[in-house]
Amino acid sequence: MSAHRSHRPWRRPLLSAAAIAAIAVPSVAFATDTPAPTSTPSPRSAQQTLDDTYYKDAIGKTGPELKGALHTIISKQTKLSYDEVWDALKATDEDPDNPANVILLYTGRSQSKTTNGGGEDDWNREHVWAKSHGDFGTATGPGTDIHHLRPTDVSVNSTRGSKDFDNGGEELAEAPGNYTDDDSYEPRDAVKGDVARMILYMAVRYDGEDGFADLEPNDQVDNGSAPAIGRLSVLKQWSNDDPPDAFEKRRNQVIFDQFQHNRNPFIDHPEWVGDIWK
Template identity: 50%
Template sequence: MKKILLIVCFLIFFQTVHAFTPVTVEEYYESIIGLEGDPLRAALHNLIKGHVMYPYFSDSGIATRDIIIEADIDLMNHENIILFYSGRIQDKDFQDHGDNFDYTNEYDIPHEDAWNREHVWAKSHGFPDMADTAYTDVHHLRPADRTVNGARGNRDFDWGGFELEEVEGCYYDYDSWEPPDRVKGDVARMMFYMAVRYEGDGNTYDLELLDKTGTYGPKFGKLSTLLQWHILDPVDKRERHRNEVIYSYQHNRNPFIDHPEFVSLIWGEPESHPVVNYSEPTIRFGNQRIGQGSEPLIFVVSGYDLIEDVTISTSSPFFISYKNDESPIYNLQFQPRDGFVNEKISIYFKPDKKIVYEDTLFISSEGAETKYVILKGHGIDPLAQTLLSSSFEDGWDGWSSYSEAGNKNWYHSSYGDRHFMKMSGYKGDEPCEDWLISPDLDLYNYRDIILSFETAKNYEDLYPGLEVLISTQYLDGINPEKADWVVLKCALSNGHYVWKYSGYLDISNFTDNNVNIAFKYTNSSPNKATSWEVDDVEVIGVLKE
């Protein structure tokens, strides 16, 4: 009897989901035409909400991956798929199966060239759980090269920055991502769909487009840029094909593909005003021996809708250069081309005193808000030696971990092109107490010893979550709680995975032949835990005479 009931329930579900009679585009929007502003937005939301959901993974039925393959298929060869951003055409079966799959043997391609699913509205911006409706909404899921997907991360959308080597015409900076021209409009219309589809009713988040970058939570930017991209890259045949495929499965459409004019009726026409920008808000040189010029740090100055030259200026001991000319320059101008500037410059630091330097680089143009970039550096003794340098590019760099409580531990991780050590006690079996401990440092014959590092964190807990300590008593392999540790006061990240420099910590009082630095992680409960990341740990000192 139970089996019969299950079969009946399944048939009812199947008929409910698949008993779908498609209508023409004209019929779909017949109650919408003539509206504008908030009434249009509300009517579109009611029209496209409540779509049919498909699982992210499925061993037996249709999953989002299957719909993506059909929607982004190469119309000239149905064995291939066209990857978003890169535009590369490759076998649709060359999919990302995780790190333990033998890609070279199975596919004859490296792991980096496999494709996975890109959430164009990054899932960390409002719906991090797979059960969230937006997580599986195929209208904003695209096939992407896994390396390119990782490089994009959860950046907002805006103009300019460093060019991504793997994708011609794709640029990025510290908080934004510019896709190639051929998909700029695609991005814009997917973002407009998401903002209207998810208005905070039911179990969904209220997704909002803001006119800025550096957003977090259920917000995304940059609205004015997306409005420009919508016009610059009109709807094409591939977008219309994709919309039809998804409609046949989800039973809802992206209205901004069918009716591009809806964009201006809701958000207005894009306004043109000059903007200048930078690839990093802070440029940090770290420790530099006095009297010696640093290696150059590459920086990108960008701008759009410009009407006059862009001027860059700074002052000694920082200076700039252009096109491999190492002659010190303190003022530089760029002439826009068709209103755009995107130029690489080199910045140098040459201290003449043993002090901490902080200065400002100014970027200005007529009609644009002047931007300020903080320049930082530390002049050190010319005889200083590097005693510890851990960037974690290739792994643990000799560091070790010790778990005092909980089943979570420190691990090596990466995001984009950055590698670091990471710890989170979220969903552990109990509150965690975990140590990340440096290799032994012999500081006995050194003076002027300086420690520095960077941290990033996300999520909040009742506990601060991270302490930085130093000890002359720790022995490798023992419980670190059995040694005496001194807590070091330093600057730590404020959150949202924004990296923060510790400052220069003087540890000259710990001149011993067995010194260890440690990062101690704690959290209050398995359901409430901060994620902490540690990178670029450096210790320098001057050998005593």
């Protein structure tokens, strides 16, 4: 096992926003015989609607109770075959600026949807929870769950292999911002949180039922074929430092609307990471 280098300062891109100043003008009330109109209630947000419906049995829970409730909720899903994953990823990971392309997870490169395959510069189906960690392969279930399957450059996917996630290593020339050593892989900053939330989704969704292993994160690397992946402490930090962005939220919605009809709860409620794994 190679030694990990010290943690580098966070390298998130700077975001700019236009600030709009609002000037409050006090209103003046006048006596009148006409009754004041009844105010129209503001429409409920999409998140409030989800909490009232999809997540209603999880709201207010923490720890094992929250994890159990979420498992029951997200286990109600449509399962895809491994062949169906190809077309699903072309929709879930579509480049918002070029509908003919997908965005590759580790490189961030926009690449034609038609270049999927096994060639060195093609894109393929990366199991973010490495399929050897629990020996589920490409079986329908964890092996085809598109909440953790993403398009990646073939050779970069090969470099990641089945390594656990952690900070450290040497930077990949083919994928700047990604680092690896003998036993771990560190993705680029823009998708660190995505990776963490995919791993934690898998730990809640697959708990030993359906003939598959009970998948759990732990705080170590070099887990081999055990149904475990790490490091949990690093994944929690990544999720906190890289909150869900528009691309990740859209992806979650497309999976829910068009394919599996279940959600990754840690995209909708990132705070649940800390509520379950304290």
